[in-house]
Structure formats: C-alpha cells, structure tokens
Amino acid sequence: MSTLTAIALxxxxxxxxxxxxxxxxxxxxxxxxxxxxxxxxxxxxxxRGLIESLVTNLTGVCWALVIIASSQYAALDIVGYIITGLVSFFMCVQAKKSWLSYIPGTFIGCGATFAASGNWQLVIPSLLFGGVFGYLMKSSGLWLAQRKKQSPVNASKQVVNRS
Known part of the structure; x- marks a missing residue:
C-alpha cells in the first residue's frame, strides 16, 4: 500500500x-x-506542525475579532477596509516570530471567524479539534503505510522478486 493510499484511507x-x-x-x-x-x-x-498551525489559527481568530470590533466604530465603509488592510499587514508581520511564521494558518483562523460571523466560541474548538484530526489522519496513514511495508507478506514478496 502506498503512503498516499494509506493517508487517503x-x-x-x-x-x-x-x-x-x-x-x-x-x-x-x-x-x-x-x-x-x-x-x-x-x-x-x-x-510541531500541529502546534504551529493551531497557534496561528488562534491568532487569526483574534485578528478577526480586532477587525470586527474596530470596524463597528467606522462611520464609513472605507475606514473598515483600511482597518482590514492594516490588520492584515500585522497578521503577516507576526511571522517574524518562528511559532507564528505560518501565515496561511493565521488567515485560515481569521477567515473562519469571519465566516462564522465572529462566533469565536464555536470557531476555536472547531479549529482545534479539526487540527488534531488532521494530525491523526496523517500520522495514522503514515503508520499504516509503514506497517504494510513491514508485513510478512510484503517481505516474502520482496525476497521472491529479488530471485
């Protein structure tokens, strides 16, 4: 079984x-x-990849809340767009810190919060559980692929193929 097939399964x-x-x-x-x-x-x-993706997702949630809260005080739509631009700038700048360097993770958390109309109480546990499931999907697939490569049936096929 290929690694891709195992991860897909x-x-x-x-x-x-x-x-x-x-x-x-x-x-x-x-x-x-x-x-x-x-x-x-x-x-x-x-x-480490799991932690970095979760941490950046959570910072994205926070940045979205900053945009939502700040934009409520903007009398003109253009001010809200300027706030979004400034916050997006800082979302990228935070990548100077190694644990916050995964910029797409930040934007995923931010986008999820916008899509949920700012309902961070639902977004945060959903992102966290989802990240853990992603980790489990990949690690269990890698484990399964490795196990299939080491099975006695595959070992005997390799001996026969070498003959």
Missing part, C-alpha cells in the same frame, strides 16, 4: 468520524476541516 475514515463528532457536539464541521487543512498544508510535520 485514514483521512476518509477520520473525516466521517469528525463529521459525526462535530454534529454531536454542536461544532462547525466546516471550520474543523479548515483546521485539518491548516495542519496538512503546514510546512512542518508532526507535533
């Missing part, structure tokens, strides 16, 4: 499980899939 199974858990807990399934996507797209693997 575990991702499919865990995606269905996530959908059920999200509905059961009243979470936003789509925001969880954004958290999952954030981990999969992260430049780092493993626990």
């Amino acid at each position: 575990t991702t499919g199974i865990l995606s269905g499980l996530w959908g059920w858990i999200a509905v059961s807990l009243g979470l936003l399934a789509w925001a969880g899939f954004l958290g999952c996507t954030s981990y999969f797209a992260s430049p780092r693997d493993g626990v």
Whole structure:
C-alpha cells in the first residue's frame, strides 16, 4: 500500500468520524476541516506542525475579532477596509516570530471567524479539534503505510522478486 493510499484511507475514515463528532457536539464541521487543512498544508510535520498551525489559527481568530470590533466604530465603509488592510499587514508581520511564521494558518483562523460571523466560541474548538484530526489522519496513514511495508507478506514478496 502506498503512503498516499494509506493517508487517503485514514483521512476518509477520520473525516466521517469528525463529521459525526462535530454534529454531536454542536461544532462547525466546516471550520474543523479548515483546521485539518491548516495542519496538512503546514510546512512542518508532526507535533510541531500541529502546534504551529493551531497557534496561528488562534491568532487569526483574534485578528478577526480586532477587525470586527474596530470596524463597528467606522462611520464609513472605507475606514473598515483600511482597518482590514492594516490588520492584515500585522497578521503577516507576526511571522517574524518562528511559532507564528505560518501565515496561511493565521488567515485560515481569521477567515473562519469571519465566516462564522465572529462566533469565536464555536470557531476555536472547531479549529482545534479539526487540527488534531488532521494530525491523526496523517500520522495514522503514515503508520499504516509503514506497517504494510513491514508485513510478512510484503517481505516474502520482496525476497521472491529479488530471485
């Protein structure tokens, strides 16, 4: 079994499980899939990649709340757009810190918060659970692929193929 097939298999199974858990807990399934996507797209693997994607997702939620709160005081729409531009600038500048260097994760958290009309109480747990599910999808797929490569059946096929 190829690594891609193994990851696809575990991702499919865990995606269905996530959908059920999200509905059961009243979470936003789509925001969880954004958290999952954030981990999969992260430049780092493993626990560090998970932590960095989650931390940047959470900062994105905070930045969205800053934009939403600040824009409420803007009398003209153009002021809200200027605020959005300034905050987006700072969302990128925060990448100077290594743990905040995953800029797409920040924008994913921000976008999820906008899509949920600022309901951060639902967005945060949805992103967090989703990120963990993304980690589990990939790590279990890698584990399954490695296990299939080391199985006795595959080992005997390799010996026969070398003959």
